[in-house]
Amino acid sequence: MDRIKKPLLLAPVGDWKMLSTAIKAGADSIYFGIEKLNMRAKADNFKLEDLQEISKICKENNIETNLTLNTIIYEDELTDVEKILKKVKEAGIDSVICWDMSVVQKCKELNIPFIISTQASISNSEAAKFYQDLGAKRIILARECTLEKIKEIRQKVNIEIETFIHGAMCVAVSGRCFLSQSIFGESANRGECLQPCRREFEIYDKQDDYSLLLGRDYVLSPKDLCTIEFIDKLIDAGIDIFKIEGRKRSPEYIAKVVSIYRKAIDLHLEGKLSKEVKLEMLSELKKVYNRGFSSGFYFGIPEATEFAKKYGSQATTRKIYVGKVINYFRKTKIAHIRIEAEEIALKDKILIIGNSTGVVEMDIPSMVIDKKEVTSVHKGSDVTFPCKEIVRVNDQVYKIVSLIH
Numbered sequence: 001m002d003r004i005k006k007p008l009l010l011a012p013v014g015d016w017k018m019l020s021t022a023i024k025a026g027a028d029s030i031y032f033g034i035e036k037l038n039m040r041a042k043a044d045n046f047k048l049e050d051l052q053e054i055s056k057i058c059k060e061n062n063i064e065t066n067l068t069l070n071t072i073i074y075e076d077e078l079t080d081v082e083k084i085l086k087k088v089k090e091a092g093i094d095s096v097i098c099w100d101m102s103v104v105q106k107c108k109e110l111n112i113p114f115i116i117s118t119q120a121s122i123s124n125s126e127a128a129k130f131y132q133d134l135g136a137k138r139i140i141l142a143r144e145c146t147l148e149k150i151k152e153i154r155q156k157v158n159i160e161i162e163t164f165i166h167g168a169m170c171v172a173v174s175g176r177c178f179l180s181q182s183i184f185g186e187s188a189n190r191g192e193c194l195q196p197c198r199r200e201f202e203i204y205d206k207q208d209d210y211s212l213l214l215g216r217d218y219v220l221s222p223k224d225l226c227t228i229e230f231i232d233k234l235i236d237a238g239i240d241i242f243k244i245e246g247r248k249r250s251p252e253y254i255a256k257v258v259s260i261y262r263k264a265i266d267l268h269l270e271g272k273l274s275k276e277v278k279l280e281m282l283s284e285l286k287k288v289y290n291r292g293f294s295s296g297f298y299f300g301i302p303e304a305t306e307f308a309k310k311y312g313s314q315a316t317t318r319k320i321y322v323g324k325v326i327n328y329f330r331k332t333k334i335a336h337i338r339i340e341a342e343e344i345a346l347k348d349k350i351l352i353i354g355n356s357t358g359v360v361e362m363d364i365p366s367m368v369i370d371k372k373e374v375t376s377v378h379k380g381s382d383v384t385f386p387c388k389e390i391v392r393v394n395d396q397v398y399k400i401v402s403l404i405h
Contacts, residue, residue, distance in 0.1 A: 068098075114136055256285065356392055
């Protein structure tokens, strides 16, 4: 039996906190956008001048970098495309994710590796071969492909294949939706989607003057993709890159999701990924933002039950702001925190989040105020407690609260 190839784990990054978090959580690769021409225009995104620093940090940590230039490009934006790609080349960014042929053409001129976005809806081997012959480094398959079809495509082409393994899904084919454009003038195909599909809808019968409120089932809002219960099947299928969606989500989401899938991939390759472990991982994934979980299209067209049951997140926990770090003593590994909002108590689970720190999740083992041990601390107080991981001044501190009663 051939040895199974280890897939790269690709993490979404929307700002510096998420970048540090993705690296610490075990990502092999990141993808991110800058202020223009990417499919998450509403995310924080980076600036063009940040490319050098992003490249430097990632090279130091052996992390692949992928810039998203994956919207439709209009005639008056061709100059912007060239300007951005020249900076990409200078900074040493590893590749560009795109699907507009103007970006492909300019990448080829500048000898920049390019990846074909899921927006291209690649769903068969002939389309994959076309982009392979065009010189693409990698293709991101349409989310509508089943696992069996992915296996067929994998056997017929000689190009890296990337698929999504976790995160938000769209009711439209490969995200080609005009609902946001029609209602708000903000186009999903330009990265500006305001997600009206996620809301509660009312159907009105003009003839008999009555309406039905569709709040029990959000018929345009799919559940999030989650593959943790069958991630072993995806690894065995020979998929090269596993992509996590979520550039608009939080650092703790990145910390939890990336670390869980990192562990799952490694355990499977060691022959240690049991059903029990996968169920434990599923429980952990439910703690951060999600709209409920679905297997997507991997085993066929999703059923009607695969739509969200309520608006917003169904996470089993949430974070509450507590305060900030005002000092960290590296020699003794003690964090000094100023409590500015909610009180904290012994054994509380907290998050410490910062640009360079990323996310530190820990239980408070002990607390000291004025050389005396305490069991709780109220707003307005300073407290110290042991913290094995390095945190930094002005990092934000949050308490994790369970929503299961």
